[in-house]
Amino acid sequence: MEKINYQLKNRTDKVKLPTNLGFGQLFTDHVFEMDYDTVLGWHNPVIKPLENLSLHPATMFFHYGQAIFEGLKAFKNIDGDVVIFRGQSHLERLNRSAKRICIPEVDTEFVLNALKELIAVEKDWVPVNKGESLYIRPFILGVDTFLGVRPSQTYKFIIILSPVGAYYAEGFKPVSILVQDEYVRAVRKGLGECKTPANYASSLLAGEEAQKKGFTQILWLDGVELKYIEEVGTMNIFIRFKDEIATPKLTGSILPGITRDSVIQLLKSWDVNVTERLISIDELISEYKKGNVKGIFGTGTAAVISSVGRLTYKNETMLINGGNPDDLALRLFDEIISIQYGMVEDKFGWIFPVQTKEEFVK
Ligand SMILES: *Cc1c(COP(=O)(O)O)cnc(C)c1O
Secondary structure: OOOOEEOOOOOOOOOOOOOOOOOOOOOOOEEEEEEEEOOOEEEEEEEEEOOOOOOOOOEHHHHHOOEEEOOEEEEEOOOOOEEEEOHHHHHHHHHHHHHHOOOOOOOHHHHHHHHHHHHHHOHHHOOOOOOOEEEEEEEEEEOOEOOOOOOOOOEEEEEEEEEEOOOOOOOOOOEEEEEEOOOOOOOOOOOOOOOOHHHHHOOHHHHHHHHHOOOOEEEEEOOOOOOEEEEEOOEEEEEEOOOOEEEEOOOOOOOOOHHHHHHHHHHHHOOOOEEEEOOEHHHHHHHHHOOOOOEEEEEEOOOEEEEEEEEEEOOEEEEOHHHOOOHHHHHHHHHHHHHHOOOOOOOOOOEEEEEOHHHHHO
């Protein structure tokens, strides 16, 4: 692949981040972009100022949704170094999503390096306070100008960056969840395991209805029998039974979360019995009634760990651990955060350095 072409803005003002960053509202002022066509493959890599896209109204992805994305984070650790958490795993998942919807794969090593260069350009946008981070959103769109249904032959790959605030600004608050049995998110052998816009479009109505009823999130059941639990909104789910921590196995309709994988690896390293298996909603309810459900938590890049305080299915509401976060969820949260901010050793090789403090000084 060619060298990255730099078209940098002449920054006159120093970057000043607001105190309350929120999520996904503020964007840094450069992007990474590259193009694909069938002759050149991926080409024309460039880091350039963020600007609006200009696209023909017949651009294919507007009509048929041929698009994929990723969501990962960079942190400024306690030594002042910027690091990316599990970048390689996220890009490998991007390629798996790509394959499923006929998007050409990217060279993960090249993209990781491009990301590193982009973040180095935007280093002043990486927030420094604990809990804050730089959210990274790579995405790919099919951009042929054509109204027939077929895979596009040209694509655009873009990475945008957004400084985001601490998810738990008000503390580690357990969420209330509605088990959704009116709608389904995805089915096996469909698109459930891809990070593709269609999955989010299909979840919006159910999410809105649950919020009107006072719930924070929804727990999806499998799309065929509405019997097995799958995942929560944009998080995977773990149930702490008496002698086991179980998470739904990846059957094809569940998004294979990187945080899910990190949690499984951590629990194994702590000799906790963690299993990936089918968990029916009936099993969950009957175990709850026997007093065997000690905790429930969700996992995802945005919140890392989100403790579930209440779970409602039809007319039954389960109060989990008295509505309080369980100790294991808190321990996992602390451990992952500590790895991300460089407070404990990264035994798993999850941390990818972007630029050192010394390099910043130059
Ligand atoms: C992104 C996502 C997750 C969590 O994945 P992470 O890699 O842990 O961030 C879970 N479910 C859905 C539907 C998602 O989009």
